[in-house]
Amino acid sequence: MTSDSRPHPIALPDTRARRVVERLLEGAGITLNGNAPEDIQVYHPDLFSRILRQGTLGLGEAYMDGWWEAEHIDRLAHRLLQHGLGERAHTSSERLMYRLQAGLFNLQSKARAWIVGEAHYDMGNDLFERMLDPTMCYSCGYWKEASNLHEAQRAKLELACRKLQLRPGMTLLDIGCGWGSLAEHAARHHGVKVTGITISKQQAELARERCRGLPVDIQLCDYRDLTGQYDRILSIGMFEHVGQRNYDSYFATVDRLLAGDGLFLLHTIGSNTSKISADPWINRYIFPNGILPSIRQIAEASEEYMIVEDWQNFGADYDRTLLAWLHNLDSHWYQIAHQYNERTHRMFRYYLSVCAGAFRARNIQLWQAVFSRGRAGRYDAPR
Known part of the structure; x- marks a missing residue:
């Protein structure tokens, strides 16, 4: 408007x-x-x-x-x-209700894990195709040397691949593969065989289409049901849906699936504190049952299974990413306005804008952490 x-x-x-x-x-x-x-x-x-x-x-x-x-x-x-x-x-009743729910119930159990896929990621590929860039990355871009959103997203994908030290012939597991952005990039440019999983039917459909002809297998499943072993594992923008009651089982699953000398990269939005809370509006309209982890929560959940090789914070880049998505959304809304009402448009405008302001205020962060089981030699992380 x-x-x-x-x-x-x-x-x-x-x-x-x-x-x-x-x-x-x-x-x-x-x-x-x-x-x-x-x-x-x-x-x-x-x-x-x-x-x-x-x-x-x-x-x-x-x-x-x-x-x-x-x-x-x-x-x-x-x-x-x-x-x-x-x-x-936040009203006191809102905070109390969420903490009671999170304490009494596993809001991200296997039975409930599919809720966010149906409520948000399955809203319509046509909407996300107009909001995102051609990579279909729905996570923070890396703007260190980028001049536009597409460059920033390609730089983020390449940064993650370089941190994992991918080599041709390796097997890579992408937990929460979205629309196949990283899977396609890693298979096409690094010669690895990728298994990607998602809890969104529409994401899986488009990811399979985009990765056709590449050594990429896209599966619609919960991470807890995975079997096998992989040389490398990564998760971009999915850990926010795991929930504090499942952090230990999440890292136990990664530990079970990761080869002995493998590397695991975790890319997640993070909270400055370890309080169990969520914004009521975001929880109701955008990411049901989502919760942001803190550094302490990640460290405590992972320390039994692996060590931290590297930890990078580029949360300031999310401000610019979100505003680029907002510009895309507004610029192309007329193309899909007949399929979505104006209330949905305003919902996305509010979500993207408020989150941009939160990252600008450094109220929330974006971390990329690399883990191993203590592999021999020094790990040098690219930047």
């Missing part, structure tokens, strides 16, 4: 809820109905009470419903998180 086509903001209601929200925003540099790109334009009088009642869930749903707008939501999110509103924006 362009600024010319937006409705005019309403006169701000003189309510207690509005005054509370304004006090929360003090010091963050955000003005209600202001002129800055990060300012909130109010279109519904009940916005403030909804935010106070439902926290971030209400804020996100209100945006989907058209109750408010901001020219640059990423800047808004960045300022709010820098101001310390991230934790305060």
Whole structure:
């Protein structure tokens, strides 16, 4: 929606809820109905009470419903998180409910592992093809020497392959292969035989099509059901769906499948703390049952099975990646608008923008870690 086509903001209601929200925003540099790109334009009088009642869930749903707008939501999110509103924006009942659920139930059990595939990744390949670049990578690009999204994604794929020290004839397991980005790249450019797994039917279908003619086997299965042994294993953007109750079994599975002198690369978004929590809006609308691991949680789960050879953080690159996806989405939405309603468009706009702001504020991170069982000699990680 362009600024010319937006409705005019309403006169701000003189309510207690509005005054509370304004006090929360003090010091963050955000003005209600202001002129800055990060300012909130109010279109519904009940916005403030909804935010106070439902926290971030209400804020996100209100945006989907058209109750408010901001020219640059990423800047808004960045300022709010820098101001310390991230934790305060969650209601106590939301935090308590998630922690109770995560403590009493395995939200990422084998029976529930398919939920995120059906809810998010199976929304439609046509949507993701327009949002992503031609590699169909749905994870952070590596922008060290890249000038555009496609270059950044190819650089990320090549970086992972180089860290794994791939050689022709090796076998590679890709846990959470998505639409086959890494599988295709590794098979085509490094001569390895790849097995890729996903819990998304639509991802599997497109990945098989893209990898036709290459030594790539795409399987629709849960990582816990895998058998065999592989020279190298990697997982890009999948560990966020594993859940803290399954971290030990995840590394036990990798240990069981990895050859004795093999290498394992883990690429995951990470949390700065080990608190068991999730943003209620993201949990409901984008990644059901997802949870971000901390460094401590990964270290404790992996130490029984392998050692860390390298750990790299390029989370700052996710900001640029997400904004590139947002630009692609907006630029090509007209091509698929007849298949998806505007609420879905606004849902994705909000998701990509808020996450960009979170990475810019360094509220969350992106790690690539390389593990081994203690192979002989020094490991030199490429950058």
